[in-house]
Amino acid sequence: MNMVHAKERELRALMIRGLDGDSAAHRALLSALSGHLRAYYRNKLVRAGRGAEEAEDLVQEALMAIHTRRGTYDPAELLTPWVYAIARYKLIDHLRRSRSSQSNVPIEDALDVMAADDQAATESSLDLTKLLTRLPEKNRLAIRYVKIDGLSVVEAAARCGISESAVKINVHRGLKALSAAIAQDKRNEHG
Amino acid sequence: MNTDELIDVLSTNVERVDTGKVSRTLQIVIISGLILALITGIAALGVRTDVRDPSAFGFLVLKVGFGVAVVLLGSRYLLKHVRPGGETRSWIFLTTVPFVAVMALAGVSLISAPASHWNHMMMGDRWLECLLSIPVIAVVPFAVITWTVRMAAPTNLTRTGALAGLVAGGISAVAYALHCTDDSLPFVALWYGSTIVLCTLAGALTGPRLLRW
Numbered sequence: 001m002n003m004v005h006a007k008e009r010e011l012r013a014l015m016i017r018g019l020d021g022d023s024a025a026h027r028a029l030l031s032a033l034s035g036h037l038r039a040y041y042r043n044k045l046v047r048a049g050r051g052a053e054e055a056e057d058l059v060q061e062a063l064m065a066i067h068t069r070r071g072t073y074d075p076a077e078l079l080t081p082w083v084y085a086i087a088r089y090k091l092i093d094h095l096r097r098s099r100s101s102q103s104n105v106p107i108e109d110a111l112d113v114m115a116a117d118d119q120a121a122t123e124s125s126l127d128l129t130k131l132l133t134r135l136p137e138k139n140r141l142a143i144r145y146v147k148i149d150g151l152s153v154v155e156a157a158a159r160c161g162i163s164e165s166a167v168k169i170n171v172h173r174g175l176k177a178l179s180a181a182i183a184q185d186k187r188n189e190h191g
Numbered sequence: 192m193n194t195d196e197l198i199d200v201l202s203t204n205v206e207r208v209d210t211g212k213v214s215r216t217l218q219i220v221i222i223s224g225l226i227l228a229l230i231t232g233i234a235a236l237g238v239r240t241d242v243r244d245p246s247a248f249g250f251l252v253l254k255v256g257f258g259v260a261v262v263l264l265g266s267r268y269l270l271k272h273v274r275p276g277g278e279t280r281s282w283i284f285l286t287t288v289p290f291v292a293v294m295a296l297a298g299v300s301l302i303s304a305p306a307s308h309w310n311h312m313m314m315g316d317r318w319l320e321c322l323l324s325i326p327v328i329a330v331v332p333f334a335v336i337t338w339t340v341r342m343a344a345p346t347n348l349t350r351t352g353a354l355a356g357l358v359a360g361g362i363s364a365v366a367y368a369l370h371c372t373d374d375s376l377p378f379v380a381l382w383y384g385s386t387i388v389l390c391t392l393a394g395a396l397t398g399p400r401l402l403r404w
Contacts, residue, residue: 027202085276
């Protein structure tokens, strides 16, 4: 238990620094969370009688949700229950979309999500380049310049000929649209 | 796609995020919803003409107070529920307090009146108008609240939808109270109470579809 509490303190500190605009802390947070999420999803999917390979899709969906919705984290609260709620929500959504009878995921101790760690990443079935082509051009370009090519917001704004705040908005909306596109795909896939 | 690639994308040029914005936006939207409902109510139904009468004014205050209590309690829990995991450790049943209170008052007022008056005390003159107006006026506030909640991240969509419906219903009751001339506690308990419950149920039923993210 102590290890889990130490983990909570460490990850929460990273989250708070990330919310403040610290890219390195945010990267460290997402890397650490990806291991916990992977272990959590593999365990749950196997229990629901599903293949563990679906886990990587879910890990990535959860990471995108954590990133695009991080404004909903209240820094006065613990981080683990917030992450757990998102992880569980995405799991239920996934099971429901794929018409599994097992969409009733019991609420467990939120600390469960931090209990195990699995760093053995695999490829997900998501294709970022293909997904990006479906976004509106202004959002696609903003994500490409700022998030993939690593240009600063100032440089990207100059290249697109728009204001810096417009670039930020385009990136944010683009990432949200990307999350939505992934969810939409899955719904269609499973009819 | 490899997960590390995704992490690279997400953690390049990370922006500062304002974690108070979710609550602030929702509060502003709830107040705007109330203003919209008041304008709709006043424009479509008008304000009762006998507000100078002390008894009528007293009932007006009571009905507005009931609606405001519903809105305040509902908003308090709605603000929690829009954040992931907000549904845990949340005493949501406290939102029933205004309903229980008004029902208790209605009971007392029925007991202290002769049985021959009961029918009129409960049905009033315009129960049908109340039954229709409160859900109809609630539509616009419900729409703007739902639209805002979608931008947050509720993880219990049925409960969050119910709370959105409850707040919209309470807002609508405040707007209708300005017009309503049925001055009896049993009327308020029965018709205000049931129409707000109706809005809450509608929210609970539509929540899982409308609020999905």
